[in-house]
Amino acid sequence: MKAVVTVSGADRTGIIAVVSTYLYENGINIEDISQTVMGDHFAMIMRVDLSGSGKDIATLAAALEHKGGEIGMSIRLQHEAIFDAMHRV
Amino acid sequence: MFSNYDVIETIEMIEKEHLDIRTVTMGISLLSCVRENAKKTADAVYDLVCRQAEGLVPTAEALSREYGIPIVNKRVSVTPVSLITAAFPQESAAVGWALDRAAHTLGIDFLGGYSALLHKGTADYEAAFLDTIPELLSTTERVCSSVNVGSSRSGINMNAVRRMGGIIKETAARTASADGIGCAKLVVFCNAVEDNPFMAGAFHGVGEGGSVINVGVSGPGVVEHALKSVPDADLSAAAELIKRTAFKITRAGQLVASEAAKRLHVPFGIVDLSLAPTPANGDSVARILEEMGLSVVGCHGTTAALAMLNDAVKKGGVMASSRVGGLSGAFIPVSEDIGMIEAARGGAITIDKLEAMTCVCSVGLDMIAIPGDTSEAVLSAIIADEAAIGMINNKTTAVRVIPAPGKGVGDEVEFGGLLGRAPIMPVHTGDPSRFIGRGGLIPAPIHSFKN
Structure with a gap:
């Protein structure tokens, strides 16, 4: 199953480290990553493959949201189907 | 990609x-x-509803977490109860109470279908059923009631219209301590649809299958935001943008609907394309109309703007879903839309303008608080006017008005939550009682004979 991780908030050190460490520890493969800093605002979009993870998507999403809270960032993990549905005819 | x-x-x-x-x-x-x-x-109803809908709330919550999109309400609609209590109509409330218990057990906020279909006539058992509505609405929290009094095919059952004026009044009196909130759970329809997922008018039509999943999408704020990006566009370009936006919104609904149906092992029914406001800022249909260039909703031009909005939403939505149905149009409930509430407070929008607006959108005079001393005949006449609009224009219309006991123009009522709050709106005070008192059936219009 493919999903999209989006991270946003005030820029600081270690954001990618926190996110990618969590993904690695949970067997989630990063297939694409795009990241930018505008002013002091950090934004990152990752496409990930959850098929190697033993946890379900809702659990992973909740855990990442919690991780985000710890570093003052907003982190979402969503099934890619929502984006596919809304933006493809 | x-x-x-x-x-x-x-x-x-x-x-x-x-x-x-x-x-x-x-x-x-x-x-x-x-x-x-x-x-x-009643026992059989409770057992069936609890068993059939057991997975509804957990499944919807799981989908919400996976897709990262809020699913605000999880609800159930049932066969019009008057049909299953026909042998003991005076005791219909027992089934209503069972439904309320089931709603609590399932953890859903509203359950619709304490309903009767009277568009061509009122059987004795249906008349007895109607008498139970005020008591049911005042003794339950989550059950919604609707009554269909007319259709384009059959005309308007004016005996039922006359009776509903009294039922609304009695429901308000029985829930007087909460400003007549019982009336917020009671809708009087013309051309009621059998697959509407929205409350308070949802019921499961007899032409439907055993069970079905219907989904209502929303997103007035999304449309408003899109229009803000083109402040100087002409109306053709604005309509095009609304269509594209409606497409995206509806696709999200279609995804959730088909996935929910699959997981619950229940057939997918329809996606309802309505724009449904809430009292929250940024979730208002009135604000869309104002963004189009009206200084305040209710001014001249409102009907035209709403007609365009309603049509563009349908065109975008139809393309996005494999099956659309329900009410599918912009809702204009006064108490549930911050723009409407403010316009009503300032006197910018009147019940007459709202009536005109219902000619071009879904669904009717909705969530309007009116003076508590409004007579039964005036209530019936308001219903008759709306039903006539629906009957002649082949569309669904509805009346959900709240004659707030003890309140008059200048007062405001607060229902809380999604039901919102509303200033009392004046109604015309001329007396239609002789017209209403005639009863009978307003015959179906000539253009209903299509066979």
Whole structure:
């Protein structure tokens, strides 16, 4: 199953480290990553493959949201189907 | 494949513009629950609804977490109860109470279908059923009631219209301590639809299958935001933009609907394309109309703007869903829309303008608080006017008005939550009682004979 991780908030050190460490520890493969800093605002979009993870998507999403809270960032993990549905005819 | 821009747009729609799935509603047929008495029937209804909809709330919550989109309401609609209590209509409330208990057990906020279909005539058992509505609405929290009094095919049952004026009044009196809130759960329809997922008018039509999943999407804030990006566009370009926006909103609904149906092992029914406001800022249909260039909703031009909005939403939505249905149009409930509330407070929008607006949108005079001393005949006449608009124009119309006991123009009522708050709106005080008192049937219009 493919999903999209989006991270946003005030820029600081270690954001990618926190996110990618969590993904690695949970067997989630990063297939694409795009990241930018505008002013002091950090934004990152990752496409990930959850098929190697033993946890379900809702659990992973909740855990990442919690991780985000710890570093003052907003982190979402969503099934890619929502984006596919809304933006493809 | 979607782009990064698409990802950001979706997230902004959800987080900043109130895009949500307004309701996942499971329709359930109760026809198999008919037993020899009210008690056994009520027990069978409770058991069936609880069993059939057991997975509804957890499934909707799981989908919400996976897709990252809020699913605001999980609801159930059932076969019009008057049909299953026909043998003991005076005891219909027993089934209503069972439904209220089932709603509590399932953890859903509203359950619709304490209903009767009277568009061509009122059987004795249906008349007795109507008498139970005020008591039921005042003794339950979550059950919604609707009555269909007319259709384009059959005309308007004016005897039922006359009776409903009294029922609304009695319901208000029985819930007087809460400003007549019982009336917020009672809708009088013309051309009621059998697959509407929205409350308070949802019921599971007899032409439907045993069980079905219908989904209502929403997103007035998304449309408003899109229009803000083109402040000088002409109306053709604005309509095109609304269409494209409606497409995206509806696709989210279609995704949730088909996935919910699959997981619950229930057929997918329809996606309802309505724009449904809430009292929250940034979730208002009135604000869309104002963004189009009206200084305040209710001014001249409002009907035209609403007609365009309603049509563009349908055109975008139809393309996005494999099956659309329900009410599918912009809702204009006064108490549930911050723009409407403010316009009503300032006197900018009147009941007459709202009536005109119902000619071009879904669905009718909705959530309007009117003076508590409004007579039964005036209430019936308001219903008759709306039903006439629906009958002649081949569309669904409805009346959900609240004659707030003890309140008059200048007062305001507060229902709380999604039901919102509303200033009391004046109604005309001329007396239609001789017209209403005639009863009978307003015959179906000539253009109904299509065979």
